[in-house]
Amino acid sequence: MTNFVGVDHFNIDELLTEEQKLIRNTVRRFVDEEVMPIIKDAFEAGRFPKELIPKIAALGLLGATLKEYGGAGIDSISYGLAMQELERGDTAIRSFCSVQNGLVIYPIYTFGSKEQKDYWLPKLMRGEAVGCFGLTEPEHGSDPGAMDTVAERDGDSFVLNGVKSWITNATLADVAVVWAKLDGVVRGFLVEKGTPGFTAVKIEHKMSARASDTGELYLNNCRIPKENMLPGAEGLRAPLMCLNQGRYAIAWGAIGAAMACYTEVVEYAKQRIQFDKPIASFQLVQEKLADMLTEITKAQLLCLRLGQLRDAGTIKPAQISLAKRNNVAMALQIARMARDLLGANGITLDYQTIRHMLNLESVYTLEGTHHIQTLILGQDITGISAFK
Amino acid sequence: MKVLVCIKRVPDTGGGFKLTSDNMRVDTTNVGFAISPHEECAVEEAIRIIEKHGGSSTVLTLGPQAAQEQLREAIAKGITSAILLEAEDYEFWDPAATAHAIAETVKPLGFDILLFGNESADTCNYQVGLRVAHLLDLPCVTGIKALEIQDGKALAKRETKDGWEVYEVALPAVFTVKEGINTPRHPSLRGIMSAKKVPIEQKKVTKPAPQLVRKALKKPQEGRHLEILGQGVDAVPKIIEKLREVGAI
Numbered sequence: 001m002t003n004f005v006g007v008d009h010f011n012i013d014e015l016l017t018e019e020q021k022l023i024r025n026t027v028r029r030f031v032d033e034e035v036m037p038i039i040k041d042a043f044e045a046g047r048f049p050k051e052l053i054p055k056i057a058a059l060g061l062l063g064a065t066l067k068e069y070g071g072a073g074i075d076s077i078s079y080g081l082a083m084q085e086l087e088r089g090d091t092a093i094r095s096f097c098s099v100q101n102g103l104v105i106y107p108i109y110t111f112g113s114k115e116q117k118d119y120w121l122p123k124l125m126r127g128e129a130v131g132c133f134g135l136t137e138p139e140h141g142s143d144p145g146a147m148d149t150v151a152e153r154d155g156d157s158f159v160l161n162g163v164k165s166w167i168t169n170a171t172l173a174d175v176a177v178v179w180a181k182l183d184g185v186v187r188g189f190l191v192e193k194g195t196p197g198f199t200a201v202k203i204e205h206k207m208s209a210r211a212s213d214t215g216e217l218y219l220n221n222c223r224i225p226k227e228n229m230l231p232g233a234e235g236l237r238a239p240l241m242c243l244n245q246g247r248y249a250i251a252w253g254a255i256g257a258a259m260a261c262y263t264e265v266v267e268y269a270k271q272r273i274q275f276d277k278p279i280a281s282f283q284l285v286q287e288k289l290a291d292m293l294t295e296i297t298k299a300q301l302l303c304l305r306l307g308q309l310r311d312a313g314t315i316k317p318a319q320i321s322l323a324k325r326n327n328v329a330m331a332l333q334i335a336r337m338a339r340d341l342l343g344a345n346g347i348t349l350d351y352q353t354i355r356h357m358l359n360l361e362s363v364y365t366l367e368g369t370h371h372i373q374t375l376i377l378g379q380d381i382t383g384i385s386a387f388k
Numbered sequence: 389m390k391v392l393v394c395i396k397r398v399p400d401t402g403g404g405f406k407l408t409s410d411n412m413r414v415d416t417t418n419v420g421f422a423i424s425p426h427e428e429c430a431v432e433e434a435i436r437i438i439e440k441h442g443g444s445s446t447v448l449t450l451g452p453q454a455a456q457e458q459l460r461e462a463i464a465k466g467i468t469s470a471i472l473l474e475a476e477d478y479e480f481w482d483p484a485a486t487a488h489a490i491a492e493t494v495k496p497l498g499f500d501i502l503l504f505g506n507e508s509a510d511t512c513n514y515q516v517g518l519r520v521a522h523l524l525d526l527p528c529v530t531g532i533k534a535l536e537i538q539d540g541k542a543l544a545k546r547e548t549k550d551g552w553e554v555y556e557v558a559l560p561a562v563f564t565v566k567e568g569i570n571t572p573r574h575p576s577l578r579g580i581m582s583a584k585k586v587p588i589e590q591k592k593v594t595k596p597a598p599q600l601v602r603k604a605l606k607k608p609q610e611g612r613h614l615e616i617l618g619q620g621v622d623a624v625p626k627i628i629e630k631l632r633e634v635g636a637i
Contacts, residue, residue: 008418018457022580060577072577
């Protein structure tokens, strides 16, 4: 396989630091060498390639933005570029990392006690433990505040009851960050694998994100020590802060998926001969390629600025929503256009486009659907919430 | 143990490339750069030697300021220190001039092992390592695919069509390394962040009158040859014949 060289029509590399480029190139190469040779089969088999976890951890991708607990302390643009490259491999690999980082390491680091941090963060960052994030429920997706999962205090324990659904890393996870209502207030709880009353079940028959470990979490009179509640997380704001970490990673990741489809179809169009000439010479094809490149370039610039805002500490959730909304829709559109140009070949897994196209249907929905991102922006523009 | 590894910054073209309009260089617009692949293995070998035997490793390149990118990548992987022989016109240095500048710089530094790539990915001259060895009057084994250090000596192995040539060499010595000697590691993100704090020793070098002068570059003719050798088992003898013809078996 030829090494991926990226898409950089606006010389955006000139705006990156040496470290940012080296981090991007390192993850790019990791994806070329470790992900690309196995991902097609993993996708087809519906298997998360967990053999990659130690390698991902050795690179330092888990907890990469933390300066403590052995983290590299990379900046937001470097982190975004890493997520871009992982998703260029497959959504499943980016999701594994961004869930572990933004939805497990982040809440434990931000809302956890010192004991919780000292116990879990080194393991999670070394890849010795995997985490998942239980917020969505079968009956409550876009409206997590209406969750049915409850926690009750019983002496030195909490007893949890409820079901969480569409949970990335569910059956892999050694610890689940479960959100439940305690006396009507949303709180976060750390539930360890093997706790009586806690089970994780894989969701089968997905046609998207097939290489991702997606499952349901069942909490049936699940008793956990009172020390397992995240002391700093009170109210729905806490899990929503986590989702913003995930959305940031997705905004970048979508660019990777779009680049994979675009570069694949450009090569194909130059080589595929119809009517005695490459299909790349037809105006209908060139227009689509021009649209794809334009949208990728716009998305790159959007994310670059988003990363600057995140590092400056002035980023607003609505800005992350704008980027997630735009970039995922952009990537999905590019994947569909590329699939179209690949003709019948485009429906086989021998070409990566359809894998990305199918994956992006999940990405369009997860961590805040396209509609929800739209309404977050609507609220930001008008000051009026459409949720209530 | 003091190990030197010399690398070259080369365009990371991902397969295809274009030439500039004057045909004098590879057009590197929108193209990234990388450590030449054989040299990447030499970097890995240097790190492994130091991990096993202790000591320090130094990475050196003759190139532009931008080549700090490749030096820092080597440091991020585990090399101890770096030297940049600064030459913005490095693409036009011939192997003799490059070897001379390297030899002059490293002579007083007392390295036990000097590693090079067998050849660089861009110009493929196969000369610099050998010339440095000659200038420093050191033994040299080229194209090695295995290296072991024992009792102040090195055992270097070269792969041949029929097996291995094994060389026992007293140190200090020069080795040029071929891909396949090891699998180069990826730098860790932590390594990358630490590498930016390591100072790079810099020395300006001036190109002597070249013995080789580049007149122009010419791109090999593109185009793919398609030949149907037959169908089913009947095609097998022709496939074998074709594989022999291209040297694959």
